[in-house]
Amino acid sequence: MKEGATEELIINTAKNIFFLKGNYHATTQDIADEAGVNRALIHYYFRSREHLMEEVLNAAITKMNERLYLITQSDVSFKEKISNLIQLVIEEMLKTPYLENFVLNEHNRLNLSCITNPHKKIIDNCLGGFLIEMQDEMQKGHIVKVDPMHFIINLLALCAYPINMRPIIQRTFGLEDEYYQQFIQDQKKVIFNLIFRETTD
Amino acid sequence: MKEGATEELIINTAKNIFFLKGNYHATTQDIADEAGVNRALIHYYFRSREHLMEEVLNAAITKMNERLYLITQSDVSFKEKISNLIQLVIEEMLKTPYLENFVLNEHNRLNLSCITNPHKKIIDNCLGGFLIEMQDEMQKGHIVKVDPMHFIINLLALCAYPINMRPIIQRTFGLEDEYYQQFIQDQKKVIFNLIFRETTD
Amino acid sequence: MKEGATEELIINTAKNIFFLKGNYHATTQDIADEAGVNRALIHYYFRSREHLMEEVLNAAITKMNERLYLITQSDVSFKEKISNLIQLVIEEMLKTPYLENFVLNEHNRLNLSCITNPHKKIIDNCLGGFLIEMQDEMQKGHIVKVDPMHFIINLLALCAYPINMRPIIQRTFGLEDEYYQQFIQDQKKVIFNLIFRETTD
Amino acid sequence: MKEGATEELIINTAKNIFFLKGNYHATTQDIADEAGVNRALIHYYFRSREHLMEEVLNAAITKMNERLYLITQSDVSFKEKISNLIQLVIEEMLKTPYLENFVLNEHNRLNLSCITNPHKKIIDNCLGGFLIEMQDEMQKGHIVKVDPMHFIINLLALCAYPINMRPIIQRTFGLEDEYYQQFIQDQKKVIFNLIFRETTD
DNA sequence: AATGAATGAGCCTTCATTCAT
DNA sequence: TATGAATGAAGGCTCATTCAT
Numbered sequence: 139m140k141e142g143a144t145e146e147l148i149i150n151t152a153k154n155i156f157f158l159k160g161n162y163h164a165t166t167q168d169i170a171d172e173a174g175v176n177r178a179l180i181h182y183y184f185r186s187r188e189h190l191m192e193e194v195l196n197a198a199i200t201k202m203n204e205r206l207y208l209i210t211q212s213d214v215s216f217k218e219k220i221s222n223l224i225q226l227v228i229e230e231m232l233k234t235p236y237l238e239n240f241v242l243n244e245h246n247r248l249n250l251s252c253i254t255n256p257h258k259k260i261i262d263n264c265l266g267g268f269l270i271e272m273q274d275e276m277q278k279g280h281i282v283k284v285d286p287m288h289f290i291i292n293l294l295a296l297c298a299y300p301i302n303m304r305p306i307i308q309r310t311f312g313l314e315d316e317y318y319q320q321f322i323q324d325q326k327k328v329i330f331n332l333i334f335r336e337t338t339d
Numbered sequence: 340m341k342e343g344a345t346e347e348l349i350i351n352t353a354k355n356i357f358f359l360k361g362n363y364h365a366t367t368q369d370i371a372d373e374a375g376v377n378r379a380l381i382h383y384y385f386r387s388r389e390h391l392m393e394e395v396l397n398a399a400i401t402k403m404n405e406r407l408y409l410i411t412q413s414d415v416s417f418k419e420k421i422s423n424l425i426q427l428v429i430e431e432m433l434k435t436p437y438l439e440n441f442v443l444n445e446h447n448r449l450n451l452s453c454i455t456n457p458h459k460k461i462i463d464n465c466l467g468g469f470l471i472e473m474q475d476e477m478q479k480g481h482i483v484k485v486d487p488m489h490f491i492i493n494l495l496a497l498c499a500y501p502i503n504m505r506p507i508i509q510r511t512f513g514l515e516d517e518y519y520q521q522f523i524q525d526q527k528k529v530i531f532n533l534i535f536r537e538t539t540d
Numbered sequence: 541m542k543e544g545a546t547e548e549l550i551i552n553t554a555k556n557i558f559f560l561k562g563n564y565h566a567t568t569q570d571i572a573d574e575a576g577v578n579r580a581l582i583h584y585y586f587r588s589r590e591h592l593m594e595e596v597l598n599a600a601i602t603k604m605n606e607r608l609y610l611i612t613q614s615d616v617s618f619k620e621k622i623s624n625l626i627q628l629v630i631e632e633m634l635k636t637p638y639l640e641n642f643v644l645n646e647h648n649r650l651n652l653s654c655i656t657n658p659h660k661k662i663i664d665n666c667l668g669g670f671l672i673e674m675q676d677e678m679q680k681g682h683i684v685k686v687d688p689m690h691f692i693i694n695l696l697a698l699c700a701y702p703i704n705m706r707p708i709i710q711r712t713f714g715l716e717d718e719y720y721q722q723f724i725q726d727q728k729k730v731i732f733n734l735i736f737r738e739t740t741d
Numbered sequence: 742m743k744e745g746a747t748e749e750l751i752i753n754t755a756k757n758i759f760f761l762k763g764n765y766h767a768t769t770q771d772i773a774d775e776a777g778v779n780r781a782l783i784h785y786y787f788r789s790r791e792h793l794m795e796e797v798l799n800a801a802i803t804k805m806n807e808r809l810y811l812i813t814q815s816d817v818s819f820k821e822k823i824s825n826l827i828q829l830v831i832e833e834m835l836k837t838p839y840l841e842n843f844v845l846n847e848h849n850r851l852n853l854s855c856i857t858n859p860h861k862k863i864i865d866n867c868l869g870g871f872l873i874e875m876q877d878e879m880q881k882g883h884i885v886k887v888d889p890m891h892f893i894i895n896l897l898a899l900c901a902y903p904i905n906m907r908p909i910i911q912r913t914f915g916l917e918d919e920y921y922q923q924f925i926q927d928q929k930k931v932i933f934n935l936i937f938r939e940t941t942d
Numbered sequence: 943a944a945t946g947a948a949t950g951a952g953c954c955t956t957c958a959t960t961c962a963t
Numbered sequence: 964t965a966t967g968a969a970t971g972a973a974g975g976c977t978c979a980t981t982c983a984t
Contacts, residue, residue: 144943160447166979176945178981187979203511236447238504242440245506246361265512282536287522288529291508292497299496302503303439305446307492310404311466321488328489332533335483345968366953377970382955384968546964562849568958578966580960589958605913638849640906644842647908648763667914684938689924690931693910694899701898704905705841707848709894712806713868723890730891734935737885747947768974779949784976786947 145183148173152194153234160236162243195244198237205230210268216275219268220293220333224326227297232322238302281333289333296329346384349374353395354435361437363444396445399438406431411469417476420469421494421534425527428498433523439503482534490534497530547585550575554596555636562638564645597646600639607632612670618677621670622695622735626728629699634724640704683735691735698731748786751776755797756837763839765846798847801840808833813871819878822871823896823936827929830900835925838904884936892936899932 151173155164166187170177184190209223231238269286276283300307300322308318352374356365367388371378385391410424432439470487477484501508501523509519553575557566568589572579586592611625633640671688678685702709702724710720754776758767769790773780787793812826834841872889879886903910903925911921 162444163448165977177979178945179943181980182944202507238507239440239443242504242507243363243444245510246437247364282533284529284532285525287512287514288526291501291522292526292529292533295496295500296493298504299500300492303443303499306403306439306443309446311488313488324486325489325493328485328493331485332483332493335536367955368953378954379956379971380969383970386955388954564846565850567956579958580966581964583959584965604909640909641842641845644906644909645765645846647912648839649766684935686931686934687927689914689916690928693903694931694935697898697902698895700906701902702894705845705901708805708841708845711848713890715890726888727891730887730895733887734885734895737938769976770974780975781950781977782948785949788976790975 144175144179148175148180148183149190149193149197152190153197156194156240157198157234157237160239162236162240191244195241195248198241201230201234201237202241207264210264216271217280217334219271221330223293224297224329227294228301228322228326231298231301235301235304238298282335293329293333296325296332300325345376345380349376349381349384350391350394350398353391354398357395357441358399358435358438361440363437363441392445396442396449399442402431402435402438403442408465411465417472418481418535420472422531424494425498425530428495429502429523429527432499432502436502436505439499483536494530494534497526497533501526546577546581550577550582550585551592551595551599554592555599558596558642559600559636559639562641564638564642593646597643597650600643603632603636603639604643609666612666618673619682619736621673623732625695626699626731629696630703630724630728633700633703637703637706640700684737695731695735698727698734702727747778747782751778751783751786752793752796752800755793756800759797759843760801760837760840763842765839765843794847798844798851801844804833804837804840805844810867813867819874820883820937822874824933826896827900827932830897831904831925831929834901834904838907841901841905885938896932896936899928899935903928 148169152164152169155161155169155172161168166180167177169190170180180187180190184193205223205227209219209226212219212222214222268290272281272286272289275281281289304318307313308315313321349370353365353370356362356370356373362369367381368378370391371381381388381391385394406424406428410420410427413420413423415423469491473482473487473490476482482490505519508514509516514522550571554566554571557563557571557574563570568582569579571592572582582589582592586595607625607629611621611628614621614624616624670692674683674688674691677683683691706720709715710717715723751772755767755772758764758772758775764771769780769783772793773783783790783793787796808826808830812822812829815822815825817825871893875884875889875892878884884892907921910916911918916924
């Protein structure tokens with residue numbers, strides 16, 4: 139195989155299993171089978187299941203942080219930033235609906251120290267400017283006056299929760315797939331309106 | 340031991356491990372050790388690990404549904420109901436911070452059909468009256484006009500997400516425990532204000 | 541319960557399970573269930589499963605030996621003795637078709653030394669007179685001249701084998717239950733004729 | 742190791758334990774130890790203990806059936822066939838003295854349906870011609886007139902019973918190993934004579 | 943780079959047995 | 964005498980991991 143192609147194949151297969159299918163209990167055999175390679179190859183490239191998991195986990199964390207980064211650093215108006223963020227976060231999460239939960243589970247399972255966190259600095263950097271923008275918007279009365287941290291976390295909550303908890307929510311309220319897909323699309327506008335107080339009446 | 344005390348002890352220990360500590364990978368030995376009993380006793384009372392898990396899971400689902408039920412059926416004003424719901428959900432979740440996620444994981448792992456759901460009817464019943472109240476409030480302009488399902492799910496999202504994702508959020512934004520505890524307490528008012536548009540300026 | 545009644549009940553149940561049903565893998569729970577008593581009672585009366593098994597085994601061995609004893613010691617003609625022996629052995633074995641095999645299995649499994657064998661003397665005693673009778677019959681040409689040990693063992697073989705191996709034989713040759721029951725009844729006369737050369741032509 | 746050698750080693754070891762030693766309670770560890778391999782390897786090749794047992798059992802059944810097949814299909818006189826059958830069955834059984842009993846036990850333990858029986862057809866085929874030969878011999882007065890099924894089963898009984906029940910017989914009658922070995926050898930001629938009425942006087 | 947074979951550790955489960963009542 | 968509760972030992976099985984090729 140091409141240089142690195144197999145390694146790539148394995149990790150992508152793993153991501154698929156964990157982020158898209160949510161099969162958190164996948165064994166090395168499961169991953170190897172789905173990748174169409176020999177089980178021992180996983181150890182050849184990644185030394186151990188744990189190492190592979192770490193790489194997958196870090197990729198997941200990076201992905202989560204990138205979303206925030208890309209949005210906040212973009213050169214558009216605040217409203218547009220928020221709008222983009224909602225759009226991007228929701229669409230990305232729909233592509234990997236089990237990603238956030240996977241990160242949470244692994245984060246909880248692992249000794250936290252083993253997670254490399256080069257991301258924190260990035261977050262800190264990009265957050266700074268964003269907080270200033272936010273306070274500005276509050277001053278102008280465009281958004282509800284609130285602690286910026288609440289603002290950001292609640293924004294994420296409104297985007298992420300319906301996707302993370304989708305199986306539970308659908309089951310609890312008896313909602314069909316088709317309905318729920320539309321629900322999530324509608325949610326984009328609902329979030330925006332809730333934040334910017336643009337009522338439709 | 341007292342009648343049924345040991346069985347109770349085991350299942351409470353299990354709930355503690357899964358809901359409070361979030362140790363989803365606990366073995367029967369882990370549970371037995373923490374309960375201070377012999378491992379075989381778990382099988383004596385619950386036949387298999389899976390049976391125990393089912394009981395724990397059903398207890399969790401019941402707990403989640405009860406929250407909604409208790410609130411919506413109470414005989415107080417709508418505003419008060421929402422206020423109580425926020426208060427109750429957050430406080431309850433703080434007591435068992437890994438419960439929702441546990442349910443999600445199990446729900447995903449299991450063949451969904453094996454989960455008894457006698458709760459759906461309850462939900463449906465209590466939801467009916469609540470939806471009417473909600474529409475009434477929207478008419479009066481007390482809350483943002485929105486599809487009631489969005490209203491409820493977003494309400495839950497704002498309560499639950501910061502607690503479910505707490506480890507990730509704290510780590511991502513570099514927040515200390517003390518700060519975050521206060522954050523969650525503040526969140527109660529933030530949610531209320533966001534919903535009822537009561538700005539503090 | 542009456543003195544000794546429960547103990548009797550347990551051992552009879554065990555015999556039933558091992559001799560009649562051939563469930564050699566029966567657990568103490570199986571035996572207790574079938575006897576309708578608590579499992580711990582088995583240990584109360586028999587100390588251990590092994591002790592119970594020993595008692596059952598010795599009862600089985602006794603039963604096997606008694607057959608020979610009763611016949612050979614009876615005060616009838618040789619021909620009649622043989623006829624009675626065939627009749628008795630086959631009928632007794634039909635009542636407990638798994639007994640001989642049970643003895644064989646246990647004999648093989650156990651350290652042989654633990655089997656009390658007060659029976660040997662009995663056998664030796666009763667065999668003596670029988671051997672003399674046998675030689676007498678051979679002299680007279682009533683039966684095929686043959687080493688007496690061959691005569692006895694072959695006699696038993698012809699009676700026991702079709703019952704011991706019944707499941708295998710029926711399956712191998714595709715024989716129905718009804719047919720085989722008749723087969724065993726017919727076998728009585730076949731054995732007799734084979735030994736006493738009384739052909740039917 | 743050579744292609745398939747280890748798998749062969751394991752199953753041969755198992756056969757040895759079950760057919761030759763009669764250790765029906767052998768654990769996977771026992772088998773692995775005797776084969777000099779790791780216990781997990783048994784599951785690697787046979788998936789479960791039950792699967793291994795099935796293969797062993799089927800091998801045993803095949804072996805039993807082959808004996809009959811080889812003899813009855815051979816192109817020699819009827820007398821020779823019987824002589825060969827006695828010789829072959831006894832010598833084969835001496836090599837694996839616990840085989841028949843193992844089959845019986847497993848047959849009894851298992852749900853019979855799970856035993857593949859492709860042998861039945863073979864038996865039926867080879868039996869047909871043999872039955873005709875037998876009736877011919879009876880007409881000629883060479884053998885006792887009797888239902889052919891009795892003839893065959895009794896023939897097997899006389900060969901197999903002394904070997905199957907050997908431990909019990911030796912113990913019951915107090916026979917030494919050396920004596921019994923000779924007894925079995927003598928039995929070959931005794932059987933032949935009994936069937937063909939060739940008395941030695 | 944890739945793979946089949948082999949292994950050790952650990953987990954679930956069963957079962958005979960003991961104990962307290 | 965009888966029983967429910969509790970335990971230790973052992974067995975089957977899975978899985979990540981290593982090794983030889």
